[in-house]
Amino acid sequence: MTNTPPITPRTPRASEREEMLAGKLYDASDPELVALRKTAGDLCTKFNALSRNDEKTRAEVLDELLPGHGKGLDVMGPVFFDYGIHMTIGERVFANFNFTVLDCAPVTIGDDVLFGPNVSLLPPMHPLRWQDRNVRQREDGSFYDYEYGEPIVIGSNCWFGGNVTVLGGVTIGDGCVIGAGAVVTKDIPANSVAVGNPARVIRTITDADASAYQEYAQ
Numbered sequence: 119m120t121n122t123p124p125i126t127p128r129t130p131r132a133s134e135r136e137e138m139l140a141g142k143l144y145d146a147s148d149p150e151l152v153a154l155r156k157t158a159g160d161l162c163t164k165f166n167a168l169s170r171n172d173e174k175t176r177a178e179v180l181d182e183l184l185p186g187h188g189k190g191l192d193v194m195g196p197v198f199f200d201y202g203i204h205m206t207i208g209e210r211v212f213a214n215f216n217f218t219v220l221d222c223a224p225v226t227i228g229d230d231v232l233f234g235p236n237v238s239l240l241p242p243m244h245p246l247r248w249q250d251r252n253v254r255q256r257e258d259g260s261f262y263d264y265e266y267g268e269p270i271v272i273g274s275n276c277w278f279g280g281n282v283t284v285l286g287g288v289t290i291g292d293g294c295v296i297g298a299g300a301v302v303t304k305d306i307p308a309n310s311v312a313v314g315n316p317a318r319v320i321r322t323i324t325d326a327d328a329s330a331y332q333e334y335a336q
Contacts, residue, residue: 125250127264138222138267139204146222147262158183158202166196188229193217208274213237223267223286228274234298237278241267241286273308293323 127143134148144151161183168176180191183202188209197217199205204221208229215235219225223241244265245251253263268286276290279298290296291308300317310319 122247122249124254125245125247125264139224141223141266141268143264143266145262146265147260154201154203158199161202162197162199165193168195187211214280222265223269225269226271228272228276228292230275231272232277234278234280234282236281238283239270239272240283241270243268243286295323 125143127137127145131137132140133150134144134146135150135154138144138151146152161179165176165179165183168179170176176193176195180187180193183197183199184191184205184207185203186205187207188211190210191207192210192212194214194217196215197213198219200220200222202219202221204223205219205225205227207227208231210229211227211231211233213233214237216237217233218236218238218240220238220240220242225239225241242265251263251265253261255261270284270286271289272284273290273292273294275293276296277294278284278296279300281299282296282302283300284290284296284302288302288305290302290306291310293309294306295311296302296306296317297311297313299315300313301315302312303316306312306317306319309323311321311323312319
């Protein structure tokens with residue numbers, strides 16, 4: 119295995135951004151991608167520095183950073199996005215402190231999703247062999263590497279506890295609760311409670327769960 123030459127991406131190629139969004143190996147040092155990440159980084163820095171009392175400017179920055187978001191987006195900040203523009207976010211989504219999304223692949227979030235503090239959505243993937251993963255050097259002396267991404271899909275009406283990590287290639291169904299500290303590496307079916315590292319489904323949420331809190335509505 120160690121005698122196999124380092125992997126070389128297929129040719130002919132589309133743009134590196136198109137290759138990236140298609141889940142193919144891509145060169146993250148591509149000038150277009152670097153420029154997009156710098157723009158997103160500057161917008162994150164601007165948002166994170168704003169007073170929470172400056173609701174108008176905060177909303178304007180989020181509109182530019184996350185053009186695919188729906189109505190009622192509520193973000194505490196600080197936030198960290200690779201691109202932002204590769205995300206689709208539904209309505210009435212809330213994200214607590216330190217929401218991090220490395221959207222080198224499409225990230226789709228449904229309506230009425232709650233993210234606790236320190237939640238990370240991580241589509242990036244790297245080859246397992248170091249021979250394929252390590253940084254390389256071009257003839258002009260510049261450095262580059264090849265990586266790829268896998269999409270993340272989150273259904274509506276989900277709640278993520280603090281410090282949850284969701285890896286690329288995962289789909290989480292509607293109505294799920296992901297317990298604090300979970301690392302989600304595989305799909306989670308709708309209306310499930312999942313906890314642990316790696317996250318596992320421990321039970322299904324049913325109408326019986328409403329009974330514990332009905333006294334507060336009386």
